[in-house]
Amino acid sequence: MAHVVVPKNRLNELLEGWMKNYRVVAPHRNGKALVFEEVKKASDVILNDEITYKSPKEYLFPQVEKIMTFGDGVEPESTEVRKTIVLGVKTCDLEALKVMTAVFTKGKYTDTYFEKNLNNTVLIGLGCRAEKPGCFCNARGLNKAHSQACDMFLTDSGDEYMAEILTCKGEELLEGLQLEEAPSPAAIPQDDNQAGVLEIDGEENVIFNKTDWASISEKCLGCGTCTFICPTCHCFEFKDTVLEGVPVRYRCWDSCMYPKFTIHASGHNPRASKKERYRQRIMHKYLYVKQNFGYTACTGCGRCIRSCPAGMNIKSVVTEIMENLKNS
């Protein structure tokens, strides 16, 4: 696990070198918002504590992805996946991608499309120095300053970045650049978390039935913004259509907060009301994914809290549930 020093004044040079062979995706400004998009100019990249509006999950799990075409037979879509570098991913997003990797590749079947995207992507993490309003990664037991769930992790130390190389994909990127090696720096400790890790730990039936979901979910508008910007949300659906004369099956994002998410062909809808849908969202993220894959599908990035037009707050809901459990 080598550490090298990347002087900030050489960063543009590195980026331009990478842009020759990879698609480089990094935070930059588009209008007022900070977004994760392909950069055309190395100088556009912004690496600071600001968090992007949307997460970078769309580079491993695109919003619309062609799965197969139907011609004389069925052909799985064999589009070339572009080699991609995603630079500047914070701890919350890196840990979230760990959850998505578990869901898509560690179950009984492997999702080959996700796996192909993952194998062709190099993740470069970036440590945070300060929390933003709404962030609660610390409460979720994560260290905002450090994560190993990537190929290379950058820590900002004034005029330079301390780059920790974690995999050979990361090592490949820095080949031939003659960067100074550095001794392993002292680990930046996690912030003190007096309250303990925020998660749901209790009897599933009790939480399902005894919590007052109706009043918790009252304000929700069902707009689905939270699911689009959440780094761990991965609900999807398949659709068949004809694109320029060719029948195509594609996968696209769906949202469990939409009223018609669970509608059956018969017209019956098991989650017909807001209360059921919101209950599903919380229980899925904090309980079911943990039961199935071992990870809580929430990393405290706070995007849903900042963007919700109705002020729904997943952190206070989970805290309230655990308090009720303790008191009962």
Add this chain to the structure above:
Amino acid sequence: MMEQTRRKMECNTAWEPKIVAFLCNWCSYAGADLAGTSRIQYPPNIRIIRLPCSGRINPLYIIKALVEGADGVMVSGCHPGDCHYLSGNMYARRRFTILKKLLATAGMEPDRVQFTWVSASEGSRFAAVVDEVVGKVRKLGPNRIKGV
């Protein structure tokens, strides 16, 4: 021989506007029928869709036609005051005026969407209107709203 085939293929691939025409059953469609039985010639570029009343036309049909690539849309109903269902075309009139303004604001050429009133006895007027509409759309060229 090759030259002839090439020229023939060129003729066949010359662009002709495709215009979707929504006609109300009682007046405009009957007017179009009269144009046909009177053997009045008019351009073959329109594809007619018959509806009971112009008030039945959902603005979404017109938008969908343009989005799907129709070069023009023509909508025709009974003259105001003569609607078979008494007031269908009066509601339609307001709807279409607003729709035309919306499409113009979004950058679609106003001449692509035409609204008109043609009665059941106006066979030659129908042919003239179609001629005018096709002429205007032909001048505008193919529909490029989806291309950036």
Add this chain to the structure above:
Amino acid sequence: MNFEKQRNEIAAICNTLLGEGRVKVILGFTCGEYEGNAIPFFLRKREDVDKLKWDDTCTPNLARYLMEKKEGAAVIAKACDARAIVMYMAENQINRDNVYIIGVECEGMKDKDGMPAPGCRECRVKIPPVFDILVKNEETGKQNNIATDTSQNGEADLSEKLKRFQNEIKKCILCYSCRQACYGCYCESCFMDRNIPNWLSSELDTGSKMMFHLGRAMHLAGRCVECGACERVCPSGVDIRYLIKEITGFCEELYGYQAGVNANDIPALLSFKQNDREVGFVGGEEDGSCCGT
């Protein structure tokens, strides 16, 4: 604006209402997770009156929630919320007797960057058109609007208008948040959700996005109350309100109808006059505002 004074007045009114048992729930605002983030709040108990907040970050449109709480509700309504309630009454969705409107005079809200919130910049109706009790704004004459309309659509030619439309459309991710936030989109089965006919697909192609935005604009023609909720809630920052603004203005010009001001007015597209103008029809008036290419 004297927010502190208005807030105290509102709190006193809520205290009275709850104390007398006249309403079961009051829709208002409270502090969110962090500073400057006002979120909707359903006040049910007198002890919670202290949690009420009223200042220039109270942007959410509360009228939307009335569709679920049809009885025994009070709303702390800014002018735009009150206009939405008037439209609900005009469209027979709620009964005037079932809503207690605490009208609040408002000079405009600010968004996170301190700029005027969407909709507030061009707001024309500052006093709620309908209310049961009105909380006045003592400091009159203090404007925080930028008086001119910032949309540059008037003089642009067609190809520029198309480019503007396509640029905005490119940012859209078809999440439908604008539809959920809008007071006017309360159809149980939206045209977007239907499969037969399949108006738009989920492929995020330009055609689907055009269908959605133009279709939604047509459904809101003559009904938009200019609250700006759609623009505020959009995750991608799409400015699609300019389309609806044009046709709202057009409705006013042609039919003299302004949405949400009088509950007895019949909405523009639900009525007709014998001498309606035919702008842009074959043989009708020429539409001077639509420039040729």
